[in-house]
Amino acid sequence: MPKIVAATGNEGVANALRQVTPDVCAAYPITPQTELMQRFSSFVSNGQVQTELVLVESEHSAMSACVGASAAGGRVATATSSQGLALMWEILYIASGLRLPIVMPVVNRSLSAPLNIHCDHSDAMGARDSGWIQIWSENAQEAYDNTIQAFRIAEHLDIRLPVMICYDGFIIGHSISRIEYLEDGEVQNFVGEFRQVNPLLDIEHPLSYGPLILPDYYMEYRKAQDEVASKVSKIVLDVADEFKKLSGRKYGLFETYRLDDADIGIVILNSAAGTTKDVIDEFRDRGIKAGLLKPRLYRPFPYVEMGEALKYLKAICVLDRSDAFGGSFGQMFLDISTSLYPYDKKPLLINKIYGLGGRDYLPEHAEHVLNELIEITRSGKVKAYKEYIGVRE
Amino acid sequence: MAKILKLRELSKKDVLISAGHRMCAGCGAPTVVKMVLMASDYPVIAANSTGCLEVSTCISDYTAWKIPWIHSAFENAAATISGVETMYRALKKQGKIDREIKFIAFGGDGGTYDIGLQSLSGAMERGHDMLYICYDNGAYMNTGIQRSSATPFGADTTTRPAGSAVPGKTEQRKNLTRIMAAHDIPYVAQASPSHWMDLMKKVRKALEIKGPKFMNILSPCNRGWRSRTDDSIMLSRLAVETCHWPLYEVENGVTKITFRPKQKRPVEDFLRPQGRFKHLFKPENEWIIKKSQEDIDREWEKLQKEEALFAS
Ligand SMILES: Cc1ncc(C[n+]2csc(CCOP(=O)(O)OP(=O)(O)O)c2C)c(N)n1
Ligand code: SF4
Ligand SMILES: [Mg+2]
Numbered sequence: 001m002p003k004i005v006a007a008t009g010n011e012g013v014a015n016a017l018r019q020v021t022p023d024v025c026a027a028y029p030i031t032p033q034t035e036l037m038q039r040f041s042s043f044v045s046n047g048q049v050q051t052e053l054v055l056v057e058s059e060h061s062a063m064s065a066c067v068g069a070s071a072a073g074g075r076v077a078t079a080t081s082s083q084g085l086a087l088m089w090e091i092l093y094i095a096s097g098l099r100l101p102i103v104m105p106v107v108n109r110s111l112s113a114p115l116n117i118h119c120d121h122s123d124a125m126g127a128r129d130s131g132w133i134q135i136w137s138e139n140a141q142e143a144y145d146n147t148i149q150a151f152r153i154a155e156h157l158d159i160r161l162p163v164m165i166c167y168d169g170f171i172i173g174h175s176i177s178r179i180e181y182l183e184d185g186e187v188q189n190f191v192g193e194f195r196q197v198n199p200l201l202d203i204e205h206p207l208s209y210g211p212l213i214l215p216d217y218y219m220e221y222r223k224a225q226d227e228v229a230s231k232v233s234k235i236v237l238d239v240a241d242e243f244k245k246l247s248g249r250k251y252g253l254f255e256t257y258r259l260d261d262a263d264i265g266i267v268i269l270n271s272a273a274g275t276t277k278d279v280i281d282e283f284r285d286r287g288i289k290a291g292l293l294k295p296r297l298y299r300p301f302p303y304v305e306m307g308e309a310l311k312y313l314k315a316i317c318v319l320d321r322s323d324a325f326g327g328s329f330g331q332m333f334l335d336i337s338t339s340l341y342p343y344d345k346k347p348l349l350i351n352k353i354y355g356l357g358g359r360d361y362l363p364e365h366a367e368h369v370l371n372e373l374i375e376i377t378r379s380g381k382v383k384a385y386k387e388y389i390g391v392r393e
Numbered sequence: 394m395a396k397i398l399k400l401r402e403l404s405k406k407d408v409l410i411s412a413g414h415r416m417c418a419g420c421g422a423p424t425v426v427k428m429v430l431m432a433s434d435y436p437v438i439a440a441n442s443t444g445c446l447e448v449s450t451c452i453s454d455y456t457a458w459k460i461p462w463i464h465s466a467f468e469n470a471a472a473t474i475s476g477v478e479t480m481y482r483a484l485k486k487q488g489k490i491d492r493e494i495k496f497i498a499f500g501g502d503g504g505t506y507d508i509g510l511q512s513l514s515g516a517m518e519r520g521h522d523m524l525y526i527c528y529d530n531g532a533y534m535n536t537g538i539q540r541s542s543a544t545p546f547g548a549d550t551t552t553r554p555a556g557s558a559v560p561g562k563t564e565q566r567k568n569l570t571r572i573m574a575a576h577d578i579p580y581v582a583q584a585s586p587s588h589w590m591d592l593m594k595k596v597r598k599a600l601e602i603k604g605p606k607f608m609n610i611l612s613p614c615n616r617g618w619r620s621r622t623d624d625s626i627m628l629s630r631l632a633v634e635t636c637h638w639p640l641y642e643v644e645n646g647v648t649k650i651t652f653r654p655k656q657k658r659p660v661e662d663f664l665r666p667q668g669r670f671k672h673l674f675k676p677e678n679e680w681i682i683k684k685s686q687e688d689i690d691r692e693w694e695k696l697q698k699e700e701a702l703f704a705s
Pocket of ligand 2: 415416417419420421422445446449530534535613614615616617
């Protein structure tokens with residue numbers, strides 16, 4: 001019997017970690033992740049979970065300890081946000097390059113300077129090319145469900161890759177909402193026993209991890225890593241299927257909302273998708289064919305599937321909660337553009353940057369965007385390809 | 394307690410770092426590693442920071458390591474091995490592993506005194522059952538002999554070359570062994586490959602103690618020290634006999650000098666055979682040698698006083 005609770009997103013994810021019971025977890029505080037590892041630590045202190053905690057002196061060491069623990073041969077997790085993820089950056093590439101199935105909730109927060117503790121997606125976007133799988137979550141339920149699925153995906157023998165589960169700091173992390181918990185036994189059955197692959201702790205079969213590879217073979221190694229990424233989508237879908245049988249909740253590579261017959265559409269990640277769906281309903285009530293696509297598997301990015309889902313639209317706005325500085329567009333806009341490039345006939349595309357540093361994303365912002373898309377479909381013209389919204393002039 | 398070391402038994406032990414690695418002829422580091430691994434009666438798993446030892450011993454598809462070994466990055470050997478050790482404890486608790494295994498991290502002076510100091514300090518404070526070994530060759534050798542905080546006063550390096558305006562390194566060495574002792578961990582020691590029995594005894598002692606241990610081992614580098622390839626062990630002996638590199642240990646806060654030179658030699662004896670100190674023998678740089686000698690004398694006296702404090 002599932003248990004329905006009112007809990008914060010962080011609490012939900014901490015409970016998912018307790019149910020999975022990693023062998024080793026590394027923890028280091030940073031807002032808005034702190035609550036998650038605090039709650040998990042109290043499970044440890046109260047004997048509610050048998051996990052060895054490593055209370056490191058930095059996120060760099062958190063990820064380094066996770067690399068060591070994972071290579072040693074067991075289930076490993078940590079969590080972070082913002083500056084913490086930035087500090088881990090060097091070791092993120094080592095975790096994926098060594099093909100270590102580490103699971104890490106990332107409670108999304110802006111990056112300094114200026115210092116700001118509130119939500120945007122700059123942190124995880126900065127790590128999108130690090131070779132980690134990224135799964136994004138709209139609400140606390142999704143964050144909980146995705147965390148459980150992440151272990152199955154990461155540890156799949158065909159890929160063995162680390163996974164980040166992203167959800168919005170404060171908006172989801174600290175807000176209390178309804179979460180349906182699976183039973184402990186169900187979660188444990190679902191994730192199964194950890195299967196070791198080349199464990200460092202196997203004294204009888206000594207292995208060297210982390211060699212120097214010179215120009216003679218480095219590129220073949222990288223190509224192999226790229227090929228592995230192509231297997232991820234199918235595994236994510238298979239795991240989602242199994243999870244649906246268990247929970248009744250359906251997950252895919254992305255979620256579409258009233259998109260099938262839509263003329264105009266919004267592509268948006270995480271919590272802001274919820275607000276947008278409400279506004280889309282209002283537009284639909286007025287007879288306007290509006291729809292939404294919310295990416296879930298963001299890395300590896302399902303370019304083909306995404307292009308197929310969006311190619312029929314007349315105009316699309318990609319809303320990015322982060323910006324790729326340097327006269328460029330938001331990161332997701334670049335990915336969606338790439339998805340649509342192969343098609344001769346494709347939608348007109350615009351990019352809006354919203355919600356940086358915790359700036360509220362309001363229904364009126366979605367309305368503004370949809371009205372602009374209507375105008376674009378009428379005139380066939382785009383006034384500005386990129387614009388900041390919800391910002392003072 | 395570990396059994397007493399006998400040369401005859403040692404000669405029968407496997408050498409766990411194989412020949413054929415690509416470290417320079419005469420390099421001290423593989424000798425240090427060989428002695429450390431030979432000293433252990435237990436299976437060992439090692440982590441290694443980026444540096445000469447790491448890049449020259451595991452170039453794909455070859456490895457010189459006959460034990461499980463992991464290299465992650467430059468500054469995180471301590472954090473990495475702390476993760477391995479934690480997983481070991483977790484799996485042992487669950488009954489999935491029962492063998493006694495020891496965990497050792499090897500880091501160069503750059504990876505230990507400088508960029509890895511935080512990671513080392515954190516791992517020691519957390520109390521992992523591990524031995525951290527710094528092989529101190531006194532500079533960032535792998536990247537081409539740049540100055541580190543372990544570089545001796547006055548030494549010529551590529552980032553502080555001795556020139557007409559600057560006489561080489563203008564700062565004193567960081568006393569890392571003392572910094573580690575100040576962590577109040579159960580065992581800290583300084584060793585040199587010239588005194589191999591002393592070195593191996595210290596490793597054996599360290600491995601018998603539960604908790605975090607640190608050893609600083611002098612590791613001659615003929616490339617960086619500008620010395621003859623067959624002088625490495627002789628130089629490490631001179632470092633000890635001049636008290637530039639005193640051999641001592643701090644066990645549960647108690648300092649003990651483990652080798653006392655019959656006659657303390659002048660620091661010039663250690664400096665003269667090395668090209669990195671050549672400029673110090675010019676008249677205008679005499680003061681550097683004088684200051685080096687004073688620093689050595691002060692530290693040696695301090696150690697003796699500390700030892701006496703506990704002896705009484
Ligand atoms: C974060 C980072 N900064 C710099 C480097 C470049 N680097 C690699 S090895 C090395 C020097 C290593 O010096 P040390 O630890 O003393 O070992 P040695 O090579 O002297 O044995 C440096 C600077 C690196 N790999 N990573
Ligand atoms: S440069 Fe020095 S430390 Fe590096 S391998 Fe050669 S002798 Fe050894
Ligand atoms: Mg060095």
